[in-house]
Amino acid sequence: MASIQDVASLAGVHRSTVSRIINGEGKFRADTKRKVEMAMAELNYRPSAIARSLATASSNMAGLLVTYYTGGFFGEMMEQVQAELDNHNKFLITAQGHLSAEGEREAIRRFHHLRCEGYVLNSRYLPDDELHLLAQEPTPFVLLDRQVAGLESRCITFNHRLAAKQAVSYLIAQGHRKIACISGSLSRASSFQRYQGYVEALQEAGITQADGWAEEGNYSRESGYRAAQSIYQACPDITALFSCSEEMTLGALLFFHQHNVAIPQQLSLISFDSVGLCASLYPPVSEVHFPIRDMAQAAVQLLVSQIHGQPVEMRCHFQPELRLRDSVRPLPAVDGL
Amino acid sequence: MASIQDVASLAGVHRSTVSRIINGEGKFRADTKRKVEMAMAELNYRPSAIARSLATASSNMAGLLVTYYTGGFFGEMMEQVQAELDNHNKFLITAQGHLSAEGEREAIRRFHHLRCEGYVLNSRYLPDDELHLLAQEPTPFVLLDRQVAGLESRCITFNHRLAAKQAVSYLIAQGHRKIACISGSLSRASSFQRYQGYVEALQEAGITQADGWAEEGNYSRESGYRAAQSIYQACPDITALFSCSEEMTLGALLFFHQHNVAIPQQLSLISFDSVGLCASLYPPVSEVHFPIRDMAQAAVQLLVSQIHGQPVEMRCHFQPELRLRDSVRPLPAVDGL
DNA sequence: CTGAAAGCGCTAACAA
């Protein structure tokens, strides 16, 4: 592959001139410019981002850590991050953390190795203290959907607890009192917060949570199916169900369809969603919307501002939004209550 | 960030020694090795992949072009590509082609710019002749799910026509004769091939395709919904429907549910699928499986073999597989036929 | 087993 020197030789100029013309720095004689451009075209010259990085001590790359690439959710994140990075002409390096701290560590190692100018972490497993250590290093990073005390200026957050509480309170406002919950893994902070929101909404309404109402899944369809099964078999008298992710909702819905539980006639359903799946299900499922797209975009904007060292005014805390559809039935008021 | 020179100085050795130790080349006095390792630890030294790339003239990166990151399908591809690349310790650079030849060109430019050692192209818009031109250049690439005459050794392919034909022939074998089709955009080669398979199956069975049986979508849920609507309003007498993608199937299913068209009692349904969505719908939808995961894995293996210049024996042509579930009802034989 | 020196492709003062 042709180098800048090859172009310079062919054009009969010095390589620094070629460099300037490529980067549009300064003025050149029209003739020189033409010669250089012809030479570049003739040699099919493409500047080496690598050499440029080394010379300028800036890689022009940014990293993004996600758990997995599959499943839609992370695709939304990547899409926004790439789009925002394109605006700044930066390359995106992605890495998967799989489901372990070591996986996440390895991803970050990779970012450092490539001298990424900064990176966005959708980290679920790295402990807070390691994050604090990382924050001592010069490479900026921002945490997407994670709250770490002392690192507030790097956090893009969402109030999972409040979101869940709003969803469940809505069910309660519709007259429901026997409300089950399919949660994500309770060992994950955001999943646990969603579960807490559920509990809190019940408490505030003076409802005592019965055994068997809450079942723990892992955000997969299969776990949603199984959880729905456990719940329904243990507590066939529930009138409403709150599902903590769209994928689990899909699984749960399959179970209910298969067992002729009509939604919303026999059972009302409300779900977390961030990729817009709920709207396409039957019946269209009411959701609390988790705005991962907006958050991902904000994360990159924050990151870029940190890279440039220019603090910027921006929203870092995002709010839930209820999107009501056909899966919740108001319960007729019961006499004597 | 500490450089190799910093480490060398601190350890009191020459930087080339440090380099050798890092790369495990040759033998060293235990003492030297220890000193160097301590220095690296103390300085929290991380070798620069960029400098290394420049010095070795190999970037250790591979590119992957997809249309979009969202929607699940491309996530499956990326997942496999990343996993396979991890085996070879290569970095993955992803880029989106959006929906244009120019977008794809830009992505490839980016790969060259970063001096990727090779790249996998899930290209839908770059014309064949441009691909031939690209093939003249030294950087290897492989085409994932695309057949280009003259570039066979770089193609990982799938027989879309046959897959569609198998699906539709299955419907016919179950007694169906009035069979509609929701196709993808007919201007896309693979979508067109699927449509052709549908047509061919009908023809072989001596069935004349009626007006309104075929509707063109664009692989989105919404287009599936609209297509189902058009088809069903124009031809309420169809007994079966073949949908060319899982997302369109989701949309179509919503339409049928909303309009009380029972699947499979009133209408049988079979769909293309590659991400396993059909199994989670209600009713579970029978599918022709498009093995994008296996194909993506094969693509990287082929690419790596081309990068190393060691041709390898491998399967480059993949076959469809019918996965039968509950969405197709055998039609009772009609007397006198 | 280790050091010296050259160079990968490019940029960035500094001169001219």
Add this chain to the structure above:
DNA sequence: TTGTTAGCGCTTTCAG
């Protein structure tokens, strides 16, 4: 407006 020079951080002969 253009050329000269000195690196960026690392690898890789070639000596010793």
